[in-house]
Amino acid sequence: MDKALFEKGLEIRKSVVGAEYVEKSLANANGFNMPFQELVTSYCWGEVWGRPGLEKSTRSMLNIAMLCALNRPHELRLHLRGAVNNGVSADEIQEILLQVGIYAGVPAMVDSFRVARTVLGEMNEI
Numbered sequence: 782m783d784k785a786l787f788e789k790g791l792e793i794r795k796s797v798v799g800a801e802y803v804e805k806s807l808a809n810a811n812g813f814n815m816p817f818q819e820l821v822t823s824y825c826w827g828e829v830w831g832r833p834g835l836e837k838s839t840r841s842m843l844n845i846a847m848l849c850a851l852n853r854p855h856e857l858r859l860h861l862r863g864a865v866n867n868g869v870s871a872d873e874i875q876e877i878l879l880q881v882g883i884y885a886g887v888p889a890m891v892d893s894f895r896v897a898r899t900v901l902g903e904m905n906e907i
Contacts, residue, residue: 782819783827790827797830797837797863837867845869845877849893850885857893861900871906 795803810818830840841864848857864874874897882890901907 782823786827786831787819787823788827789831790822790825793830793837794822794826797826797841797866798859799862799866802859838864838869841867841869842873842877845874845893846881846885849878849881849889852889852892854892854896857896858900861897862904865901865904865906871901874901 791803807818830837835843841860844860845857845864848854848860861874865871878890878893878897881893898907
């Protein structure tokens, strides 16, 4: 594992999804899933999120759309929170979800609106 890339990813990951969530994930890791935590932190957050080509808010919006299309509600919840942390508004999230309905199907949009309504409500964004 590249320690510098891990540390870079750890900083970005905490800034997007919250230090408490990340620290809990790492604290709950064991010998079986720690390599997964290291890979996600280094590769996803350090290597990809750490690239200069897109703003964090843009990356968050892309993630929301992809997670909706892939029907990944657990990750969608996490990345909705991250999107708000990155400055994405509830109105922008609404537009993303409407776009999902056209390109990924109405059932994906329905489920995604349900998840987003809960998350954004908990965050007092709607």
